[in-house]
Amino acid sequence: MSEQLVFTRPEVLADVATHYCPGCQHGVVHRIVAECLEEFGLVEKTIAVSSIGCSVFLYNYILVDTVEAPHGRAPAVATGVKRARKDAFVFAYQGDGDLASIGMAEIMHAANRGERISVIFVNNTVYGMTGGQMAPTTMVGQKTTTCPAGRCMEREGGPIHMSEIIATLGGVAYCARTAVNTIKNIAQTKRAIRRAFETQINGEGFGFVEVLATCPTNWRMSSVAANERVGKEMIPEFPLGVFKDAAKEEQP
Amino acid sequence: MSRIVIDEQRCKGCLLCVEACPKSIIVASSRFNAKGYKVAELPEASMDTCTGCASCAQMCPDVAITVWRTAKSKAKENE
Ligand SMILES: Cc1ncc(C[n+]2csc(CCOP(=O)(O)OP(=O)(O)O)c2C)c(N)n1
Ligand code: SF4
Ligand code: SF4
Ligand code: SF4
Ligand SMILES: [Mg+2]
Numbered sequence: 001m002s003e004q005l006v007f008t009r010p011e012v013l014a015d016v017a018t019h020y021c022p023g024c025q026h027g028v029v030h031r032i033v034a035e036c037l038e039e040f041g042l043v044e045k046t047i048a049v050s051s052i053g054c055s056v057f058l059y060n061y062i063l064v065d066t067v068e069a070p071h072g073r074a075p076a077v078a079t080g081v082k083r084a085r086k087d088a089f090v091f092a093y094q095g096d097g098d099l100a101s102i103g104m105a106e107i108m109h110a111a112n113r114g115e116r117i118s119v120i121f122v123n124n125t126v127y128g129m130t131g132g133q134m135a136p137t138t139m140v141g142q143k144t145t146t147c148p149a150g151r152c153m154e155r156e157g158g159p160i161h162m163s164e165i166i167a168t169l170g171g172v173a174y175c176a177r178t179a180v181n182t183i184k185n186i187a188q189t190k191r192a193i194r195r196a197f198e199t200q201i202n203g204e205g206f207g208f209v210e211v212l213a214t215c216p217t218n219w220r221m222s223s224v225a226a227n228e229r230v231g232k233e234m235i236p237e238f239p240l241g242v243f244k245d246a247a248k249e250e251q252p
Numbered sequence: 253m254s255r256i257v258i259d260e261q262r263c264k265g266c267l268l269c270v271e272a273c274p275k276s277i278i279v280a281s282s283r284f285n286a287k288g289y290k291v292a293e294l295p296e297a298s299m300d301t302c303t304g305c306a307s308c309a310q311m312c313p314d315v316a317i318t319v320w321r322t323a324k325s326k327a328k329e330n331e
Contacts (some may be wrong), residue, residue: 003254007309007319018314022289023266027313183272183307216266223266 010034012043014061019054023223025213026055028180029122029189033093034062036193040201042089049078051103053095054128054215072103075110078117089200091118097127100136100160107166111206114171118196118207121162124215125234132218136160139237144218159237163210167243173205174198175244179212181230185240195245204246212238254304254321256294262316265289269308269317275301278308 009015013034020026037043043064050058052071059066069077074092082090099107099121110117126144127133134144134151137159141150151159163177174196178189189211196207212234214226221229258269258278263285269292270278281293294302304321 003320003322005318006304006321007306007317009315009318013315017262017287020313022264023268023313025313027315028311031315183310186310223268224271227268227271 010038012038012063014063016060018061019057021215021217023214023216023226024054024128025124025180025211025227026122028186029093029120029211029213030055030058030061032180032186032190032193033091033120036190036197037062037064037089039194040089040197042197042201045087046089046091047081047085049074049081049090049092051092051094051098052129053098055093055095055122056129058093072098072101073106074098074103075106075115075117075119078119079110079113079115082115082117086116089197090116091120091197091200093120094122095128096121096123096125096137096162097130097133097135100162104136107162108169111166111172111208112169114173114205116200116203116205118193118200119209120193120196121208121210122213123162123210123238124213124218125159126215126218128215128218132215137162137238139233161238163208163238163243166208169206171206172244173207173246174242175208176242177210177212177238177240179230179235179240181212181214181227181235188240192242199246210238212240253300254302254319255299256302256304256308256320257318258292258294259316259318260285260291260293261287262314263289263291264314264316265291266313267292268311268313272307272311274305274307275303277301 046064176192216226277298309317
């Protein structure tokens with residue numbers, strides 16, 4: 001009987017237990033990033049920039065050289081790394097509190113400058129690490145520790161749609177929003193991350209992939225219910241799709 | 253026969269694999285691992301239903317599932 005190994009852990013993904021809560025989809029995103037690094041043969045030349053949030057320990061899981069950036073500053077640190085080491089493949093990995101709140105200036109300007117870096121943005125609509133405070137991406141009506149009655153449009157405004165904003169900036173070569181709630185969307189996430197990495201490899205410009213993900217702990221939901229929420233509530237608010245692809249725009 | 257192996261020490265019992273399996277053959281076991289998580293399992297009796305599609309493994313946030321696929325025609329030859 002000839003059996004074929006069809007799914008196993010990528011080698012660059014450390015064979016260790018993660019500190020993530022059960023059902024936390026940072027793990028799925030790490031795995032996809034690790035697979036893409038291997039498939040493009042980038043492992044040896046990659047310098048990752050991790051951020052502040054639950055994914056702060058990225059360097060314990062994706063075994064590449066990593067710089068840990070101060071809160072929100074990953075795109076600025078990645079800019080420095082890439083400009084100093086043009087031969088390196090540089091990606092930043094950030095949460096929504098990190099990228100869309102304290103780090104809003106850095107991401108906007110790095111994207112606008114068209115830095116040859118790739119940013120993986122994990123949007124779980126909450127500050128996961130610090131116990132579930134409201135993030136700029138928190139949905140109207142969503143309860144968090146700092147909006148216990150639910151986010152109020154009148155008081156706090158609505159959730160920020162980062163992909164739509166990033167796509168308008170001049171230096172951006174690729175910008176997409178995906179999710180990891182279904183097998184189909186996981187495949188789409190992998191295609192998007194591959195394409196974002198490709199734009200850097202080809203020197204086309206800045207690459208950005210927003211991945212909708214769960215935080216079952218701070219959503220106070222079971223892992224399965226949290227995953228269902230992504231399809232039922234998040235995707236209608238944060239539509240999936242490719243918001244910019246420079247390669248496609250060139251061919252009329 | 254396609255098959256999967258769940259690394260019980262890595263499993264956190266989130267049950268996303270249970271939901272993802274198109275054959276609905278993965279279940280919550282009654283065992284707890286060293287970290288205290290109640291792990292998922294594919295009972296040996298259901299293993300021959302597994303198609304090796306790897307949906308469970310793709311979905312697992314803890315990369316705890318390894319999948320081997322055996323082509324159908326090949327499996328028939330061996331019957
Ligand atoms: C300068 C600074 N301000 C505030 C904090 C506290 N802090 C740590 S993580 C975090 C938010 C993380 O949320 P997010 O980026 O969404 O990541 P998640 O944990 O949800 O993946 C905050 C505010 C900090 N570490 N440093
Ligand atoms: S708090 Fe949320 S984001 Fe952080 S590890 Fe737990 S589930 Fe994941
Ligand atoms: S490989 Fe497919 S059929 Fe087999 S257990 Fe996993 S999801 Fe189910
Ligand atoms: S998805 Fe992974 S961690 Fe969750 S129950 Fe299944 S094997 Fe365990
Ligand atoms: Mg977050």
